[in-house]
Amino acid sequence: MGVVVIVGTAKGAFVLRSSNARQEWKVEGPLFKGWKVTAIARAADGTYLAGTASDVYGPAIQKSSNLRDWRQVEKSPQYPEGGKRKLNQIWSIVPNGKAHYAGVDEAGLFRSIDRGETWEPVTALNEHPTSGAWVPGAGGLCLHSIIVDPRSDRRIWCGISAVGVFRSDDGGETWHAKNEGVPVIVEDKEFKDIGFCVHAIAQDPKQLDTIYRQDHRGMFRSSDRGDRWQRIENGLPSGYGFPLALDPRTRALFSAPLESDEYRIPIEGRFAVYRSRDGGESWHPAAAGLPERNAYFAVLRRALAVDGLDPCGVYCGTTSGTIYASNNCGDRWQAIPCVLPRILTVAAFTEN
Amino acid sequence: MARIRVLLPSVMAAVTQGELEFALDADSVALALxxxxxxxxxxxxxxxxxxGGFRQHVLCFLNETNTRWLDNLDAPLQDGDTLLFMQAVSGG
Structure with missing residues (x-):
């Protein structure tokens, strides 16, 4: 038994392995040397999927059964030839029972019904009536977050920057913007339900109607599947940040606040992960072992992950290439001894 | 029909399971592509x-000639010709 943490960086992926104690780590890699690794997932059958990209050679999805031997899938997500849209990056891969989903830049959702081998666009979202008015955030116009409701795979949430959250209740046939209660960031002249810059979303594993949202304009929670959002920032030094992770066992939430959208660095050079154990009602620093001074990196939206063990392991990858790991739900952290390229995404899994 | 070699940049080995060279039969650059x-x-x-065209920073050479310098891609091929793909070298 052990844990594998896969770290996707700007120059390849690295595989970090440890026993369940998660004190000593072995670092392997790089996989996909020279390629950005932008999304990582593991399907129920144990197959790993990775989103790779190059500024020169474009994006694709790769599969592996053992993290050593990888094969590019038969047909990665692609926009039609001759169309206006360009596919720049795979932002998110969500394996699901009947269908896998992938979120991409330029913002769109793709679905695979053959376990990730071929992908087709989810046209009702990609060609949503508002899509002509979608505008990018600083990270591009990207569909970066996907949640499929475990109660019904017909309900799906997507987060698009800088557009907002969309929800479908009919398996992707129709989509509705769900941003009420969140301040708009780029107001459109015609469509008042878009122009919101969601950074990350997470579903409460026990109260499944509850969705948490790290937004450009703060931290929010919805208790009605995204219909209305309320601000939950009690104890946070800043509402601004990118990632949001949730321990499925204890429901502890983790965020990595930064100093405002103007600066995007830890506040006063002190980096801290914040944790909420009460569904976002209050937040407290969980920072022992993290740098208390001279820290001026950021944590990107896909770079904070949990492993689901008891106690929960938490993994935080920085833009300066350090990965901090906690084997006790954030009570104490250690830097894993490696210096990697800019960390884009982190995923953690248990291994038999 | 000419038999030519196609050479890919080494960085692509990571996504082609190591295949960086292959042969194909074609009468022209356009048909080869x-x-x-x-x-x-x-x-x-x-x-x-x-x-439908090359990615912005992808260069394609027919032997020593950048295919972007050709009047068109109907340039005929001969046995032993090489199509070499590489990334444009620019920036610092």
Whole structure:
């Protein structure tokens, strides 16, 4: 038994392995040397999927059964030839029972019904009536977050920057913007339900109607599947940040606040992960072992992950290439001894 | 029909399971590119974008000649010719 943490960086992926104690780590890699690794997932059958990209050679999805031997899938997500849209990056891969989903830049959702081998666009979202008015955030116009409701795979949430959250209740046939209660960031002249810059979303594993949202304009929670959002920032030094992770066992939430959208660095050079154990009602620093001074990196939206063990392991990858790991739900952290390229995404899994 | 060699940049080995060279039969550069797109879509994905043309920073050389300098891609091929793909070297 052990844990594998896969770290996707700007120059390849690295595989970090440890026993369940998660004190000593072995670092392997790089996989996909020279390629950005932008999304990582593991399907129920144990197959790993990775989103790779190059500024020169474009994006694709790769599969592996053992993290050593990888094969590019038969047909990665692609926009039609001759169309206006360009596919720049795979932002998110969500394996699901009947269908896998992938979120991409330029913002769109793709679905695979053959376990990730071929992908087709989810046209009702990609060609949503508002899509002509979608505008990018600083990270591009990207569909970066996907949640499929475990109660019904017909309900799906997507987060698009800088557009907002969309929800479908009919398996992707129709989509509705769900941003009420969140301040708009780029107001459109015609469509008042878009122009919101969601950074990350997470579903409460026990109260499944509850969705948490790290937004450009703060931290929010919805208790009605995204219909209305309320601000939950009690104890946070800043509402601004990118990632949001949730321990499925204890429901502890983790965020990595930064100093405002103007600066995007830890506040006063002190980096801290914040944790909420009460569904976002209050937040407290969980920072022992993290740098208390001279820290001026950021944590990107896909770079904070949990492993689901008891106690929960938490993994935080920085833009300066350090990965901090906690084997006790954030009570104490250690830097894993490696210096990697800019960390884009982190995923953690248990291994038999 | 000419038999030519196609050479890919080394960085692509990571996504082609190590394949960096292959042969194909074609009468012209245009037909060679069409053959790659049809028979090797997983490689074509990385060479061509949604416009149907080369990705912005992908260069293609027919032997010593940048194919962008050719009047058109109907340039005939001969046995032993090489199509070399590489990334444009620019920036610091």
């Amino acid at each position: 069409a053959t790659i797109a049809r028979e090797r879509p997983g490689i074509a994905l990385h060479l061509f974008d949604e416009s």
